[in-house]
Amino acid sequence: MKPLFGLDTVALAARMIEMGEPAWRGPQLAEAIYRQRLTELREITTLPKAMRPKLTAEGWEVGRPRIAKVFCSVDGTERYLVQCQDGVTVETVWMPEGDGGEIGDGSDLDATDKDRQGGIAKSWDRATICVSSQVGCAVNCQFCLTAKLGLQRNLTAGEIAGQVVATLDRHSVVVDRDRVNLVFMGMGEPFLNYDNFMGAVALLVREVELSPQRMTVSTSGIVPGIERFAQEPQELRPKLAISLNAPNDLIRQEIMPINRKWNIETVMETVRGVKLRSRERITFEYVLLGGVTDQPEHAVEVARLVRRSGLPAKVNLIAWNPGPEIAYAMPHGEAVERFRETLVNAGIPAYLRRPRGRDIFAACGQLKRTVEGGSE
Numbered sequence: 001m002k003p004l005f006g007l008d009t010v011a012l013a014a015r016m017i018e019m020g021e022p023a024w025r026g027p028q029l030a031e032a033i034y035r036q037r038l039t040e041l042r043e044i045t046t047l048p049k050a051m052r053p054k055l056t057a058e059g060w061e062v063g064r065p066r067i068a069k070v071f072c073s074v075d076g077t078e079r080y081l082v083q084c085q086d087g088v089t090v091e092t093v094w095m096p097e098g099d100g101g102e103i104g105d106g107s108d109l110d111a112t113d114k115d116r117q118g119g120i121a122k123s124w125d126r127a128t129i130c131v132s133s134q135v136g137c138a139v140n141c142q143f144c145l146t147a148k149l150g151l152q153r154n155l156t157a158g159e160i161a162g163q164v165v166a167t168l169d170r171h172s173v174v175v176d177r178d179r180v181n182l183v184f185m186g187m188g189e190p191f192l193n194y195d196n197f198m199g200a201v202a203l204l205v206r207e208v209e210l211s212p213q214r215m216t217v218s219t220s221g222i223v224p225g226i227e228r229f230a231q232e233p234q235e236l237r238p239k240l241a242i243s244l245n246a247p248n249d250l251i252r253q254e255i256m257p258i259n260r261k262w263n264i265e266t267v268m269e270t271v272r273g274v275k276l277r278s279r280e281r282i283t284f285e286y287v288l289l290g291g292v293t294d295q296p297e298h299a300v301e302v303a304r305l306v307r308r309s310g311l312p313a314k315v316n317l318i319a320w321n322p323g324p325e326i327a328y329a330m331p332h333g334e335a336v337e338r339f340r341e342t343l344v345n346a347g348i349p350a351y352l353r354r355p356r357g358r359d360i361f362a363a364c365g366q367l368k369r370t371v372e373g374g375s376e
Ligand code: SAH
Pocket: 143, 144, 145, 184, 185, 186, 187, 188, 189, 190, 218, 219, 220, 242, 243, 245, 285, 286, 287, 318, 319, 320, 321, 322, 323, 364, 365, 366
């Protein structure tokens, strides 16, 4: 069956015309699948009765990926195995109250009292959804569990946006009332699946009506992707995070082989080509590996590096989350705090991301489709 989910209003209208239906069936379908979040043709009661079997006969179904398994953490985080039409599963994470990573990059500027009040029955004030862009990943960062899967396949735009819509649906999110941030930081490297990733953003902005200013995409530093990203119109461009993870090229190429292709200075130079919105900042993510990247001299070097980049920036520190068969150590609490202080004292905003859902393998770098952990 062919999925309607993933086609925008214009494409839906074109399909309707091909079927001999009026073009305005396109917007009607878009309303049903992206805003009413219906998942079955028979639920779309705005369509004439005869048309629903006709769509089925022509091979169409709504085809939104579905949440097949739920793992609940003691901290409220939920990890989903989201199943695509071909049976492949990817991971999506729901973090009520986020993980602190959204502070200080411009996300908070548009918060209104209405946002803060939220709904009556909600147990969260703001939430963050962490979205996957590929099944597995080819980049092979040495500290990341997703890397162990290798790249299995790219996700389509509908499969990427579908993770978000399924999650919004599960939590009965009211898009123009509730405060939800999206981070494209799940499995995969979004900039190695650029067209589908940006296609998903376009669906989420234009059809689901989420703001790109509440979306952040993280890249390991894929320069051609950053170059294309710099050309995107502001109304479609999420905020940008770069996984820096090391104070210099020597250490970075050890832990992120991609650095041999595009080194730190090349990435910085390309990022300078992105025209930022007023008060927007670039986020540098920095995974602290005990003994490897968490030393005091590393913090001094990172401060210098970020300052020299000339970019309005903030640093998100992430204490490394352990995983089986990865021989790194978690950093000590004091090392993390000292690292943060060094950056802050050097005038660089630095925040510590709270690990969310470690008990269910939902935290950063732990997405490997583990089927254990937490209650269901
Ligand atoms: N592929 C993209 C986005 C997904 S990874 C990228 O690498 O940017 C999201 C973040 O998780 C990255 O900043 C990455 O450095 C970090 N990460 C990966 N493995 C981790 C681990 N085991 N513990 C903590 N953070 C990790």
